[in-house]
């Protein structure tokens with residue numbers, strides 16, 4: 001497999017680079033930690049490393065050094081399509097360089113070979129009550145697959161530490177291959193009377209998802225490619241990435257680790273914000289129609305949300321201090337293909353109004369929209385109106401990023417994660433000594 005060979009070829013150099021850095025410069029300080037940070041969710045504490053993506057507060061995400069517009073331009077695309085193969089993105093994450101079309105197709109073909117979802121996964125999904133949240137179904141499905149783990153089996157057979165990454169790669173390819181079918185199955189089971197559309201090997205990974213969802217507009221294939229690219233990775237400190245990394249650091253396999261990450265993604269301050277945001281937009285619409293001539297009602301609605309103690313979903317970020325480029329990419333897609341769509345126009349109008357309000361309120365450090373502020377309105381346009389499904393799509397995409405990170409964490413021998421905690425009395429003592 002090209003992927004395995006390309007990773008293997010880089011390992012001696014990477015391992016030497018990291019070992020040298022730690023051995024020769026291990027005592028150099030990266031930063032200091034304040035009491036506010038200890039109590040404040042470790043915001044901005046530099047304690048993780050990844051070479052797959054980096055979020056610059058004023059620029060946004062770069063994947064392996066490339067901005068989103070650069071990637072949309074440079075990654076190989078299916079013939080006649082505007083958005084790239086996700087197989088090419090996975091190649092970039094794993095290998096570190098842009099793939100040729102053949103290399104992107106190599107990953108797509110690996111996924112085709114490994115895509116068959118065992119029947120017991122569907123049985124497990126169906127066994128849950130009909131009102132279970134789609135994220136519960138999705139998380140369970142990923143966890144159910146754990147019995148397939150090659151990493152867990154080989155670990156117990158005594159595989160050497162420097163080879164851990166190989167079964168981690170196998171597991172990750174096996175898992176990611178199945179995600180579009182599992183997700184679409186959940187959608188069709190819950191919302192389309194279990195009228196399941198089988199996968200079609202003629203599609204690429206993301207195109208097949210669009211096909212299995214039953215959306216007939218061909219443009220939705222491109223939106224799926226864009227969506228899965230944008231949500232895949234956001235450096236390592238966000239809840240889903242950090243949880244996956246933490247769990248995998250105990251040498252749990254990717255099925256355990258990714259399902260834990262998905263549980264974190266299901267929180268309203270993280271991935272679930274996309275569903276919350278669509279709910280909020282629909283409430284706005286109910287209150288003030290299309291609002292296009294009535295910014296004042298929209299302003300009032302936003303203030304009411306804040307005054308009732310709630311957050312405005314889709315706005316603010318722990319790291320970013322400008323409009324999320326993942327928001328911009330989706331805004332541009334909507335402007336290009338359906339600028340007149342009601343909900344899309346409303347999401348765009350909220351962007352005109354809400355940042356000023358958040359600034360006026362003066363609490364949020366970042367008044368700008370994040371990825372979730374608009375993603376739902378694009379899905380809504382193509383008929384995916386069941387907003388509690390949106391976080392499942394985020395999850396499909398996020399496993400691309402977190403699994404690539406888990407493979408590299410094993411390849412570089414990253415240890416079990418175990419930060420130190422203190423008591424409040426200890427912090428008070430530290431504070432007293434400092435003053």
Ligand code: NMX
Pocket residue numbers: 043268269270271273306310311312313314315316317318319363364365366370371372
């Ligand atoms: N609406 C209202 N208040 C906000 C918002 C917002 N959109 N964003 C931040 N604040 C408040 C925040 O609740 C906090 O209030 P308090 O002091 O009363 O606890 C204050 O502003 C300071 O928070 P920050 O330091 O700016 O934000 P933090 O880093 O703690 O949290 C988020 C980041 C993303 C959790 C936060 O901005 C938020 O809750 N946003 C809305 C939910 C959302 O869109 N989440 C999705 C993030 C992206 N994703 O996919 O994960």
Ligand code: MLT
Pocket residue numbers: 233234237238239240270318319370371
């Ligand atoms: C993400 O994509 O994970 C979110 O933007 C949250 C984050 O980066 O903190």
